[in-house]
Structure formats: structure tokens, C-alpha cells
Amino acid sequence: MRTRIITAAAAGVVAWLLPYGLDSYAIHVVDVILIFAVLAVGLGLCMGVGGQVNLAQIAFFGVGAYATAILTTKSGLGFWTSAALAIAATVIVGLVVGTPALRVQSHYLGIVTLGLALAFTNWVTNAELSGGAEGISNIPVPQLPGVDLSSEYLYYYLELIVFAASLGFGLFVVHTGLGRRLRAMRDDALAASALGAEVPMLRMVAFLLASVYGGLAGVLYAGLIRYVAPESFGIANMFLLLGMVIIGGRQSLIGCVVGAVGLFLVRELLVDHPTIAQIGYGSVVVLVVVFAPTGLAGLPARIRAVIDRRRGRQDAAAQLQPFQPYDHTGSPATEATELLHVAAVSKDFRGLKALDDVSLTVTTGEIRGIVGPNGSGKTTLFNVISGFYRPTRGRVTVAGRDLTGRAPYRLARAGIARTFQNLRLFGDLTVEENLLVALDRTGTVQSWRYLLRPFHVLRRDRDLHGQARHILDRYGLTEFAARPPKSLPYGIQRRVEIARAVAAAPTLLLLDEPAAGLNGEEVRQLREIVRSIRDSGITVIIIEHNMGLVMSLCEQVTVLAGGRVIAEGTPAQVAATPAVIEAYLGDSMDTDDLPTIPEATR
Numbered sequence: 040m041r042t043r044i045i046t047a048a049a050a051g052v053v054a055w056l057l058p059y060g061l062d063s064y065a066i067h068v069v070d071v072i073l074i075f076a077v078l079a080v081g082l083g084l085c086m087g088v089g090g091q092v093n094l095a096q097i098a099f100f101g102v103g104a105y106a107t108a109i110l111t112t113k114s115g116l117g118f119w120t121s122a123a124l125a126i127a128a129t130v131i132v133g134l135v136v137g138t139p140a141l142r143v144q145s146h147y148l149g150i151v152t153l154g155l156a157l158a159f160t161n162w163v164t165n166a167e168l169s170g171g172a173e174g175i176s177n178i179p180v181p182q183l184p185g186v187d188l189s190s191e192y193l194y195y196y197l198e199l200i201v202f203a204a205s206l207g208f209g210l211f212v213v214h215t216g217l218g219r220r221l222r223a224m225r226d227d228a229l230a231a232s233a234l235g236a237e238v239p240m241l242r243m244v245a246f247l248l249a250s251v252y253g254g255l256a257g258v259l260y261a262g263l264i265r266y267v268a269p270e271s272f273g274i275a276n277m278f279l280l281l282g283m284v285i286i287g288g289r290q291s292l293i294g295c296v297v298g299a300v301g302l303f304l305v306r307e308l309l310v311d312h313p314t315i316a317q318i319g320y321g322s323v324v325v326l327v328v329v330f331a332p333t334g335l336a337g338l339p340a341r342i343r344a345v346i347d348r349r350r351g352r353q354d355a356a357a358q359l360q361p362f363q364p365y366d367h368t369g370s371p372a373t374e375a376t377e378l379l380h381v382a383a384v385s386k387d388f389r390g391l392k393a394l395d396d397v398s399l400t401v402t403t404g405e406i407r408g409i410v411g412p413n414g415s416g417k418t419t420l421f422n423v424i425s426g427f428y429r430p431t432r433g434r435v436t437v438a439g440r441d442l443t444g445r446a447p448y449r450l451a452r453a454g455i456a457r458t459f460q461n462l463r464l465f466g467d468l469t470v471e472e473n474l475l476v477a478l479d480r481t482g483t484v485q486s487w488r489y490l491l492r493p494f495h496v497l498r499r500d501r502d503l504h505g506q507a508r509h510i511l512d513r514y515g516l517t518e519f520a521a522r523p524p525k526s527l528p529y530g531i532q533r534r535v536e537i538a539r540a541v542a543a544a545p546t547l548l549l550l551d552e553p554a555a556g557l558n559g560e561e562v563r564q565l566r567e568i569v570r571s572i573r574d575s576g577i578t579v580i581i582i583e584h585n586m587g588l589v590m591s592l593c594e595q596v597t598v599l600a601g602g603r604v605i606a607e608g609t610p611a612q613v614a615a616t617p618a619v620i621e622a623y624l625g626d627s628m629d630t631d632d633l634p635t636i637p638e639a640t641r
Contacts, residue, residue: 069195077202079284088221093149095153096253097276098272118180126251134250178266216503220483230459233456234451291337298335378547381398382398384420408595415602419602426442437450455545548572554585
């Protein structure tokens with residue numbers, strides 16, 4: 040932390056003294072670079088942090104510049120009043136552009152946003168209000184008491200202050216709750232939703248942030264150049280901006296700034312060779328995407344990962360700490376009540392019945408096993424309960440509330456957490472950040488606090504870190520807190536996923552094949568962990584193929600086959616049912632060989 044503060048202070052001093060060594064042309068170039076750096080930070084927040092493909096950033100830039108020009112030259116408003124209205128207009132446009140993100144993603148979203156950017160360029164080129172192809176000139180100089188902003192040297196300091204504030208706010212967002220949820224959505228939107236992240240609203244927030252930065256850059260550009268024309272907001276500049284973010288490192292705001300500075304300086308050097316410049320930009324972007332997808336900012340981490348890979352794996356195997364069971368001594372026994380009721384649920388996929396009239400009742404404090412052969416509908420049932428699938432027929436009731444077909448994030452906030460058959464950890468977040476995403480229940484609508492109550496946000500974040508450290512200690516994961524899960528062995532990743540689900544403070548926990556891929560000792564530890572979770576007051580439903588684990592762990596077992604319930608009861612009762620033996624356990628199964636079920640787990 041001290042090194043970062045010293046580096047930031049040194050960079051600030053250099054930036055403040057920079058104009059004293061530049062001529063008039065050089066300071067103009069630096070002024071334009073700062074504007075593109077603000078643009079790049081906005082695009083980095085949307086695309087790199089939020090994972091939303093946004094090719095309309097240059098259109099936001101144009102809306103801010105043109106709105107300022109029109110309001111000052113045609114409506115007679117002052118520059119700063121026009122600037123505020125211009126940013127508001129850009130935000131509205133950003134919400135409109137972001138609307139397709141609610142339905143389409145990936146390259147489809149890129150095509151839509153690119154189309155909207157081209158539509159803007161076409162409009163300003165032909166509309167009388169925007170001055171057509173000739174643009175709008177004679178934009179008034181911004182006024183500040185005692186400061187002549189017609190001087191590009193003094194205008195530089197205005198831009199520097201705005202840039203520093205913009206970058207600081209962006210870093211503040213990235214390293215607190217909102218930024219973690221955006222990054223979680225980027226890494227795995229389904230898993231983020233299962234932890235309560237309001238994915239639709241987060242996608243809109245990503246475009247909202249991009250539009251604010253784009254509008255701010257547009258205002259600065261109008262005040263600097265005092266002339267706007269369509270060619271400044273065309274597709275060529277959009278791809279130049281995109282190249283800045285990709286080359287610098289779209290997941291790092293500092294990387295976006297480095298990319299903006301570096302690529303713009305290269306463009307200045309090749310200004311007399313535009314064809315070579317375009318070929319060069321394209322080639323570098325392709326090389327970065329293929330060989331360094333995290334850009335220049337990610338190279339140090341990639342190099343360290345290569346150097347430390349073998350040593351890191353050895354450390355992971357040696358330093359995993361034992362799970363600390365929940366201390367339930369003296370905890371009052373709670374009366375068993377109905378927590379989950381699945382009533383005659385069916386789920387069809389174009390004629391295929393994945394679930395057929397499935398009914399299930401789970402009481403509080405229970406460990407319920409769901410077993411069945413592959414393709415029997417177990418995971419489909421979990422997907423219906425957790426909101427990833429809407430049932431074709433039937434109802435799902437939790438604690439007396441009908442939650443059928445609710446969005447996953449709503450069900451997560453209602454007390455349902457889950458793990459996945461295939462690990463869905465946020466690979467580019469650390470283990471601790473994975474837990475923090477689950478712990479943070481702040482609604483996205485409260486993001487206004489980042490502007491009006493930043494210290495409240497920081498205090499809340501500090502409290503969440505304390506809770507995360509407690510969970511890390513309990514699950515023996517403290518040694519791995521600062522490491523990304525993808526760098527850890529599979530068994531530890533499984534434990535991280537369970538710890539993350541428990542961090543969401545659910546009343547009902549759904550575990551989908553948690554023992555898959557674990558060795559004998561890890562399965563024994565898993566049994567201990569699940570029992571402790573139940574002792575802490577969380578009801579557990581577990582899908583599992585490991586029958587020894589199911590028989591020794593679960594009080595009640597439900598068996599599915601062909602999407603239907605074929606048996607239900609205690610483990611011993613289910614194992615002795617002929618239909619179960621035929622459908623799942625096999626004709627050779629000898630029920631006398633079943634593991635002894637401890638009295639405490641019956």
C-alpha cells in the first residue's frame with residue numbers, strides 16, 4: 040500500500056509539472072490524450088470490469104460534445120450549465136444503448152452497440168441541428184474565476200483534475216462492493232446471480248458508468264477544441280479507443296490509461312503514415328488478444344504465475360488447514376417445520392420431459408439426499424428450485440412463500456444458495472473476493488452512495504472483509520485468501536465454492552455433487568463440513584452419486600428416475616426398494632453391505 044501511495048504521489052507531481060517542458064503543439068496533444076484517457080477508463084469500467092461489449096463509447100463521447108455545442112451556441116446557455124445537461128443527456132442515451140444488454144450478450148451485443156454508434160454518426164452528419172457535415176463552431180470558452188481557459192496550458196490543469204477524479208472514482212468502484220459484483224458478473228453471470236447479484240441492473244450500471252465518462256470527455260473536448268464535427272466521432276476513433284483498452288489491459292483501469300497514452304503517442308508518430316498506423320493497430324490488437332488477453336497490465340501477474348506455478352501447487356497441498364466445525368453447544372433445538380415444498384413440478388424441453396410431476400417436501404434442519412442415475416432430472420430440479428429454469432407446471436414454495444419462476448438473484452436474496460455440478464467460481468477474483476461477493480447483500484439501486492456517501496461504502500466494505508476473514512479461518516482457507524481459485528487444486532476449489540455459498544447466509548443450501556472428483560480424505564472432510572453447516576441452522580439438500588456419503592449423511596433420501604420420484608424415505612428404506620435397486624443401484628447391490636448409519640444422523 041505504501042509503495043502505491045508513493046508511486047501515485049510521484050506520478051501526480053510529474054503530471055503537475057509536465058506543461059513546463061512542452062511547447063504549444065505538445066500541450067495540445069497531451070490535452071487530447073487526457074480526454075481519451077477519460078474515455079478509456081469509462082470503456083474499461085463497462086467492458087473490462089463489467090464484461091459488457093460496448094462499441095458505442097465514441098457515440099457517448101459525441102453526445103456529450105454535441106449537446107454542449109448545441110446548448111451553448113443555439114440555446115444561449117452558459118458552458119457549465121450546458122455541460123451538466125449534456126452529461127444528463129448522455130446518461131439517458133447510455134440507458135437506451137444498454138437496454139439490449141438485458142437480452143443479448145457477447146458479439147451480438149457488440150453488433151447492436153456498433154449499430155447504434157453508426158446511427159449516431161449518420162444523424163450528426165445529416166441533421167440540421169448538429170450542423171451537418173460542417174459541424175458546429177464558435178463554442179464559447181469555459182469560464183472560471185481568475186483562470187483563462189482559452190490557454191491550453193491552463194486548460195490542461197482542468198483536465199488533469201477531472202481525469203484524476205475520474206480515475207480515482209473508477210478505482211474506488213472497482214475495489215469495493217459494486218466493482219466486485221460487476222467483475223463477478225463478467226466472470227460468470229449465472230454464478231453471480233445465484234449469489235444475489237442483480238445482473239440486469241448491473242448491466243445497466245456498467246453502461247451508465249460508460250456514458251458518464253463518455254459525456255464528461257465530450258464536454259472537455261468541446262471546451263478544448265471549441266468545434267465539433269462528425270469525423271471526430273466516427274468508427275475509426277472507436278476502434279482506436281478499443282485498441283487502447285485491449286492493449287493496455289481492459290480489466291485494469293491503470294492499464295486502460297497506459298494504453299490510451301501509448302497508442303495515442305504512436306498515432307502521433309505515424310500521423311504521416313495512416314495506412315501503416317491502421318495495419319499496426321490491428322496487428323498489435325490481434326497479438327495481444329491471442330498471446331496476452333489481459334493486456335500490458337496483466338503481464339506481470341502472468342509472469343509471476345508461470346514462475347510460481349510449481350511452488351504454488353506444492354504450498355496449496357501442504358497448507359490447507361482443517362475445517363473448524365460450528366460450535367452448536369447449547370444451541371436451542373428448533374421445531375421442524377416445512378421449509379421447501381415442490382408441488383407437482385414438471386419441466387419440458389421441446390417435448391423432452393426432464394421432470395414429470397415431481398413433488399418434494401423438506402423440513403428445517405434436514406439433510407436431504409437426491410439420488411438417481413444420470414439424466415434422471417436431479418440438476419434440473421435444482422435449477423427449478425434456484426430459479427434458473429421456470430417450471431412448465433407446478434409450484435415451488437419456500438417458507439410459505441410462492442417463489443415459482445422468480446429470478447435467481449431474487450431467490451438468493453430469499454435465502455436459497457447453491458453450488459454447481461461443474462465448478463463456477465469467479466476465476467479472476469481472489470478467494471476472499473469470491474466470499475465478499477456472497478457476503479455483500481447491498482442492492483444495486485443503492486449505488487448512489489458511491490457519490491453521496493463514499494465513507495459509508497468504505498466502512499461497509501471494511502466490515503465485509505472482517506466477515507470474510509472469519510469464514511476463511513473456519514474453512515481453513517486463510518492461506519489462499521489472496522489467490523485466484525483457478526490456481527488452486529480441485530479439492531480446495533470445491534471447499535471454496537461451499538464456503539462461498541454458506542457466506543450468502545442461506546436458510547436452504549443446495550449442493551450439486553460436491554464429492555465429485557474428491558479423494559477419500561476430502562470426502563470425509565466434506566461429510567464433516569455438511570453436518571456442521573446443518574448444525575449452524577442451514578437446511579441442506581445434496582445431489583450425490585457417492586452412495587456411501589449419502590447413506591451416512593442424509594436423514595431422508597429422494598430417488599429420481601426418468602424425471603419422476605420412484606422412492607422416498609430413510610437411506611435404509613430407499614436402498615431396499617426394488618425399483619431403486621433396478622434403476623440406480625443395480626441388481627447386484629446387497630443392502631447388507633450398506634454403510635452403518637450413525638444414530639446421530641438418523
